Amino acid sequence: MVQSKFETGLAAEQKKIKCLVWDLDHTLWHGVLLEDDNVKLRENVVNVIKTLDSRGILQSIASKNEYGQVMEKLQELGLTEYFLYPQIDWNPKSQSLKAISDALNINLDTIAFIDDQPYELEEVAFTYPEVLTINADRLNEILEMKTFTPTFNTEDSKQRRFMYLSDLQRKVAEEEYMGPQESFLASLNMVLSIVPASAEDLQRAEELTVRTNQLNTTGYTYSYEELEGFLRSSQHKLFVASLDDKFGTYGKIGLVLIEITENVWNLKLLLMSCRVMSRGVGSIMLNYIMQLAQKNNVRLLAEFIRNDRNRMMYITLKMAGFREVANEGNKEVLEAGLSRSPSFPDYVKIHVTE
Incomplete structure (x- = not known):
């Protein structure tokens, strides 16, 4: 499992995330969309997305995929509206996160990124160590993390x-x-x-x-x-x-x-x-x-x-x-x-x- 220095310890406890950026293949859903259009959402993922949204935490996408095919699938799954400024292309994930940060006008140290690939997590952590990186196998822990839990839900x-x-x-x-x-x-x-x-x-x-x-x-x-x-x-x-x-x-x-x-x-x-x-x-x-x-x-x-x-x-x-x-x-x-x-x-x- 890949962890950035912000994923554990005191810094992670104090840090409050404003936006969670999702990878798609083997993270948001099971499988690879380009290989099988019949991908299925991972268990509990809809609950995570909707709960974070209700807490005021924004969400976006950084995925190496075909934009049109992804948007069609998200529309089919009823999730399009939850993702702001999705970056669906073949650029490095770090570049996608920077584009999202700029579009939302928030700092990179208020962004978290979830992906199943150690390489992608390492690339982001190396380029922007202030970004909180999370391995997809920790999906079911997200809602319990203090960094995703605001003091008040206004x-x-x-x-x-x-x-x-x-x-x-x-x-x-x-x-x-x-x-x-x-x-x-x-x-x-x-x-x-x-x-x-x-x-x-x-x-x-x-x-x-x-x-x-x-x-x-x-x-x-x-x-x-x-x-x-x-x-x-x-x-x-x-x-x-x-x-x-x-x-x-x-x-x-x-x-x-x-x-x-x-x-x-x-x-x-x-x-x-x-x-x-x-x-x-x-x-x-x-x-x-x-x-x-x-x-x-x-x-x-x-x-x-x-x-x-x-x-x-x-x-x-x-x-x-x-x-x-x-x-x-x-x-x-x-x-x-x-x-x-x-x-x-x-x-x-x-x-x-x-």
């Missing part, structure tokens, strides 16, 4: 695949749109809601801190209990953001945590889902916070902890007028310039509740 997670399918529609519409980017964004009829978090939001809020490390100013993660404490605290403000457009909902995609004192507000956390990276949501959320700080006549600081993934958030802070005022090891402290009145783009309707 409404957003149950709808995650459908949200990505809506994203596919948006991408097609954007590619076909003839005109400037801002006009396309206006055509989406977007509505961004920024509201104080409620008790019902806390499970999703915890999920966001755990899952979001790219568009995240500090990388801080908070447990449900900690978030519940912030909700009750007079020294903190906790906001959640959700986004909808004509194609459907993106769900709850943003989180803001502010530590407040009499004269200073400190932005401890600003994060958003990578699915809204190109929608300008980060700047809108920052402008809203700056507007609140102005109303309350306080200084606004923001903590930023740099890593190899969140440079976009630093740029967002700088473009909003934040400047560095302190450096504490790997933590930078920036302060907003509140002399100007924050503005919001015309292409999105903003719904806010203080």
Whole structure:
């Protein structure tokens, strides 16, 4: 059995997978499709696929096969809808996983790959050691692995695949749109809601801190209990953001945590889902916070902890007028310039509740 260094030990216990990529022959089904079109699904595989889907874990395919024949078979088996951006060709499996990672806009270290062939597992593990590789003989263990078991099963997670399918529609519409980017964004009829978090939001809020490390100013993660404490605290403000457009909902995609004192507000956390990276949501959320700080006549600081993934958030802070005022090891402290009145783009309707 081939194992990557992430398959066993502490790293595997802590790692949370966002997407499981399936091989097909002798993995999803018994037999080789090119040799026998009458292949049969492996025992329990449908249960694994549907349970992972209900937990908000995306799924795709990396298979060396004929695309048309595979899609016809998946349609016959009633499984086509579960696999996003399937890579069915003769490329190396590592190349297929990279294509899936790029298409879903998720990091490779949140992807798992299941295959029956030691060579294929080794090729992926060598090229991308951060990918969790699983031998197909462990299929029936997957649902019990902690890495595939989220702490909470939120409404957003149950709808995650459908949200990505809506994203596919948006991408097609954007590619076909003839005109400037801002006009396309206006055509989406977007509505961004920024509201104080409620008790019902806390499970999703915890999920966001755990899952979001790219568009995240500090990388801080908070447990449900900690978030519940912030909700009750007079020294903190906790906001959640959700986004909808004509194609459907993106769900709850943003989180803001502010530590407040009499004269200073400190932005401890600003994060958003990578699915809204190109929608300008980060700047809108920052402008809203700056507007609140102005109303309350306080200084606004923001903590930023740099890593190899969140440079976009630093740029967002700088473009909003934040400047560095302190450096504490790997933590930078920036302060907003509140002399100007924050503005919001015309292409999105903003719904806010203080």
